[in-house]
Amino acid sequence: MKVPLLSAMVFWAFAILAMASAVFVAFSRNIVHAAFALLGCFFGVAGLYLFLSADFVGIIQVMVYVGGVLILFLFAVMLTGKIRNPEKSNPSRAIPGGLVTMLVTLGLFGYLAFTTPWQVLPTVPTGPTTSQIGDALLGPYILPFEVASVLLLAALLGGVLLAGGVRGRSRLTGNEQDEAPRDSGGNT
Amino acid sequence: MTITISHLLVVSIVLLASGLYCVITRKNAVALLMGIELILNAANLNLVAFSRFVTGDIDGQVFALFGILLAAAETVVALAIVLQVFRAFDTVDVDRTDKLRG
Numbered sequence: 001m002k003v004p005l006l007s008a009m010v011f012w013a014f015a016i017l018a019m020a021s022a023v024f025v026a027f028s029r030n031i032v033h034a035a036f037a038l039l040g041c042f043f044g045v046a047g048l049y050l051f052l053s054a055d056f057v058g059i060i061q062v063m064v065y066v067g068g069v070l071i072l073f074l075f076a077v078m079l080t081g082k083i084r085n086p087e088k089s090n091p092s093r094a095i096p097g098g099l100v101t102m103l104v105t106l107g108l109f110g111y112l113a114f115t116t117p118w119q120v121l122p123t124v125p126t127g128p129t130t131s132q133i134g135d136a137l138l139g140p141y142i143l144p145f146e147v148a149s150v151l152l153l154a155a156l157l158g159g160v161l162l163a164g165g166v167r168g169r170s171r172l173t174g175n176e177q178d179e180a181p182r183d184s185g186g187n188t
Numbered sequence: 189m190t191i192t193i194s195h196l197l198v199v200s201i202v203l204l205a206s207g208l209y210c211v212i213t214r215k216n217a218v219a220l221l222m223g224i225e226l227i228l229n230a231a232n233l234n235l236v237a238f239s240r241f242v243t244g245d246i247d248g249q250v251f252a253l254f255g256i257l258l259a260a261a262e263t264v265v266a267l268a269i270v271l272q273v274f275r276a277f278d279t280v281d282v283d284r285t286d287k288l289r290g
Contacts, residue, residue: 098212
């Protein structure tokens, strides 16, 4: 009886971390705080992956989201913010419509989640999954895997070209002198 | 108490609802993308939860991996576009970036 209690405690710790951070991201008026709350949400979801014995997905979640996506978000916040007044850096509009959508989503899907008779397995599988995922990626999922690598290359090039800006492109092509990107000098 | 799939679904529903609220109400384009990330996380969590509790095989986790990959690629391109929008309009307020030709 001790083990289910411990596992429930671990679950609720990560679940509450993820849910509280998500709600904070949704309602925070300070975009820097929202970006850091997103960190808590990603860590909570990674913990839930580990709880579900999806160890490889959990590690990938930490590496890709926390190590990559969140850093990108923080850079974007710092570069585009012009944060003079952090308290008002994350304005909202259409709050009643958003609240109605949120409550309807919570009610409807919550009702469905608890009333649907899910066909659950009698015993849940445990154990490491990395070798199974490797077999699946190089077996039945080989085509999506290769397409994903091409997509990543395209996203890499697209990100560099788009974020590199006009100046970088004119240096590459040597065309007419393009207008230099406006320096955002006011973001001190 | 034992954790069933409904508890996992509650977490992902809260993530989805927060993401939807974020996407609907935010004016800052970066905050809007944060809402999209929340929604994608909810979808991945559902995939992994169903792969453990319902199907018991590895397919859901592989799909979650592809979802994480797509989310990362989407974030890179979207944030680069947001950076270009900021250079062109000097703001990332999605209500004020309404000119195709400035």
